Amino acid sequence: xxxxxxxxxxxxxxxxxxxxxAGADQSQAWAxxxxxxxxxxxxxPEAVRHATTASPLxxxxxxxxxxxxxxxxxxxxxxxxxxxxxxxxxxxxxxxFNGRTLAEAVDAAVATWMAWxxxxxxxxxxxxxxxxxxxTGWVVHHQIQAEMTE
Numbered sequence: 001x002x003x004x005x006x007x008x009x010x011x012x013x014x015x016x017x018x019x020x021x022a023g024a025d026q027s028q029a030w031a032x033x034x035x036x037x038x039x040x041x042x043x044x045p046e047a048v049r050h051a052t053t054a055s056p057l058x059x060x061x062x063x064x065x066x067x068x069x070x071x072x073x074x075x076x077x078x079x080x081x082x083x084x085x086x087x088x089x090x091x092x093x094x095x096x097f098n099g100r101t102l103a104e105a106v107d108a109a110v111a112t113w114m115a116w117x118x119x120x121x122x123x124x125x126x127x128x129x130x131x132x133x134x135x136t137g138w139v140v141h142h143q144i145q146a147e148m149t150e
Contacts, residue, residue: 005030005031005034005035005061006034006061006062006064006065007030007065008030008065008068008069009065009069010069011026013069013074014068014069014070014071014073014074014077015029015030015033015068015069015073015074015076015077016029016030016068016069016073017074018073018074018077018078019077022077024102025102028102029077029102029106030068032102032103032106033068033076033106033109033110034064034065034068036106036107036110037064037067037068037110037135037139038064040110040111040114040135040136041133041135041136041139041140062143062146063139063140063142063143063146064139066142066145066146067138067139067142070138070142072138076109076113077109110135113133113134113135114133114134114135114136115133116133116134116135117130117131117132117133117134118130118131118132118133118134118137122137126141127141128140128141
């Protein structure tokens with residue numbers, strides 16, 4: 001699958017805004033995160049390709065943008081995971097310290113978010129199936145939301 005990197009729709013908040021506050025090159029960070037998330041979540045075909053039976057991968061590029069523009073995008077950049085998901089600071093995409101490049105920081109955040117699992121509370125509040133990788137769960141959630149609004 002080819003990933004089209006759609007521009008942010010919110011330059012103040014979400015991933016884009018948080019990366020700007022961190023002093024990172026927002027365009028580079030956005031491209032790296034979009035590509036890394038697409039690669040990671042497309043590796044889970046049952047969760048992503050068959051998220052809906054009517055139109056699998058409809059809005060595939062939009063779902064990535066919507067995740068990064070959302071509260072989860074801010075959490076991804078700011079190391080503010082949802083409660084009880086993981087230790088703060090471990091999944092910070094804007095972590096440009098300790099010798100990490102921006103690409104390495106984004107890859108580390110993706111790996112951490114893929115290792116976390118959707119918990120009971122998130123399942124109850126958002127309907128995302130418990131046990132899915134956290135990142136995949138939110139990508140699927142935003143894909144479904146996009147399809148429902150069309």
